Amino acid sequence: MPAQHRAQDTAHAGGALSLRGVRKQFGEHTAIRGVDLEVRAGEFLSLLGPSGCGKTTLLRMIAGFEQPTNGEIELDGEDLTELPPFRRPVNTVFQSYALFPHLTVAENVAYGLKRAKVSRKEIGPRVAETLEMVRMRDFAERKPAMLSGGQQQRVALARALVNRPRVLLLDEPMSALDRKLREETQLELIKLHTELGLTFVFVTHDQQEALAMSDRIVVMSEGEIQQVGGAEEIYQRPANSFVAGFIGKQNFVDATIGEARDGGTVTLPTAHTTLEATAEAVAGFSSGARVRAAIRPESIRLAPETAAASNSAGADGPATNSSTGVIVGESFLGDVVQYLVRLDHGPEVLARVPFAAATDVGEGERARLSWDPDAVQVFGDE
Amino acid sequence: MKRLAAKVLGPGALAFPTWAYVVFFFVIPVSMVLFYSFGYKPDEYTTVATDRLSFDRYGEVFNGAVLSTLLASLRISIVGTLLCLAISVPFTYWLATKVRPERRGLLLALVMVPFWTNFLVRTLGWQIILSPDGFLSDWMQGLGMLGEPLDILYTRSAVQIGVVYNYLPLMILPLFVAMDTAGTRLREASYDLGAGRISTFFRVTMPLAMPGVISGCVLVFIPLTGDYITASVLGGASGTMIGQIIASQFNTAQNWALGAAMAVSLMLVTLLVAAVAGLLLWAGRALFHRLTRVQLEGVPS
Secondary structure: OOHHHHHHHHHHHOOOOOEEEEEEEOEEEEEEEEEEEEOOOOOEEEEEEOOOOOHHHHHHHHHHHOOOOOOEEEEEEEOOOOOOOHHOEEEEEEOOOOOOOOOOOHHHHHHHHHHHOHHHHHHHHHHHHHHHHHOOOOOOOHHHHHHHHHHHHHHHHHHHHHOOOEEEEOOOOOOOOOOOHHHHHHHEEEEEEHHHEEEEEEEEOOOHHHHHOOOOEEEEOOEEEEEEOOOOHHHOOOOHHHHHOOOOEEEEEEEEEEEEEOOEEEEEEEOOOEEEEEEEHHHHHHOOOEEEEEEHHHHHEEEHHHHHHHOOOOOOOOOOOOEEEEEEEEEEEEEEEEEEEEEOOOOOOEEEEHHHHHHOOOOEEEEEOOOHHHHHHHHHHH | HHHHHHHHHHHHHHHHHHHHHHHHHHHHHHHHHHHOOOOOOOOOOOEEEOOOOOOOOHHHHOOOOHHHHHHHHHHHHHHHHHHHHHHHHHHHHHHHHHHOOHHHHHHHHHHHHHHOOOOOHHHHHHHHHHHOOOHHHHHHOOOOOOOOOOOOOHHHHHHHHHHHHHHHHHHHHHHHHHHHHHHHHHHHHHOOOOHHHHHHHHHHHHHHHHHHHHHHHHHHHHHHHHHHHHHHOOOOOOOOOHHHHHHHHOOOOOOOHHHHHHHHHHHHHHHHHHHHHHHHHHHHHHHHHHHHOOOOOOOOO
């Protein structure tokens, strides 16, 4: 029986959303500055950005709680823009869960079905099946106040899923959970998404969460989309320095485009040292242009100063992609060790070394940092 | 120190100010009123005697004129409470859902402004409004709504209007708090699940505002039933309320025994009405639960 229902759910698969020229103005403040976005049917899409970037406003416009000032929102070719929230085949899991405190868990989950005039005979089994899916069936008779945060979150999920929405909107649903519970819930959500084949639009400010769960990520800042892409693409090939800095840790330095070298690399003089990047990375920048260079902490190698000195300082001019400094901080992050190094010419640099490869240089000691040319990313100076 | 006091005097000692207040200002006076109600007025110059106890004063209360005034007062207070509720529900719903939060304080303050004015003075104000040669009467005649001067002052209708005006803030405040706690988030969740505005109002907002409705009704109904200022200012001879008759027994007639019997009867009737209302509420709630009930097989209630 449950298998049959599930087959129905899958048949009722997710819808494709299309946002065109969506803008939202709150008085003087522009929350969304023109967003064009295609959400594919059945995908898990995350809206990622710092607080105030407009991701929640965008979600609320899809749900129908806010009206876009300009632009259109379509679901499978049908215009949703003017529809009130209760006419949209879309359901939301709210950040604060917003469970009805006067109703039991089962009644909360049945709420949408009753409004849709589903027959009493069908409501019972569907509520039971959905609560089963989130492992909350035994709590059906409880009031929300008697549940833990994690349990409330699962009920909120069931209350939205039971209606078989074409798009499920999730507004930072895990922000109130502790880390361990959050990781478990992430896995459960991925599983549910795969099983049900619904379109998920997931709002989060937690990049780890977005990277771990999504098919595609929309990085937003100040009401604009900065980049849309898969987790790996966004991490490895950020479109601009905002995305580069927002996703993962980054060491930034201002530089100028220098000259091409043998072996397909280009020099990038900075105030105190010279970087060397691949020609690919600087494609599109002319010689002498001011840029921001970025190097991920995990791309930096760290060694005791003496050992590294011999192989890096070549005969033909000053050493590129290498620097020396003092380790001022060392923290053990489990699988990696993170070092904070103050370079001899002033700035501080983060380096992350796999625990197994960590050397025995410690805090207060001198170290040499080095990295490969393809670790250097180059962005326009904004 | 606290622990020592609790050990020596028992835990009740810490609550001394509270129970002392209740005993001195409630238990003792009410007991005295109850005791006097079984007494009689022996002569012109004595207010009460209790050497012979009887139910005779209650006999006087429950015959004829006093009983009909009691019932009329009860009608005014029940209708008054329902009118306050009928005005407050849409107003507080609007205030809690449609008004920008930064404006709410101002509007609530405006609701409270009459409260800063003396009760008697603001009731007297209604004499001017309702009088046959007052501006309301003139306007209504000018607009053709009335053929003759307004004839409402010194009637039960005037008292009815007056009490609704005087007790409205006591309904609005608890109801607003309740509507506000029901919250935008839950209404949005309801819309999100396919419920329209009306459905959301009856299934989410009102059920959650019930504690406010109950406390508002209690706050309005009980003092309203005993009110005698509004009735004496606006009611005249035909709009007398039980509170006035009780007051006159104590002040003018100097018959404390009869006044006490009336007071006790009023209390009992008020409690009875409250009990009936409570029963209706309980039945309504049971009905609501029957309608929302979702019972899953194999899950113990």
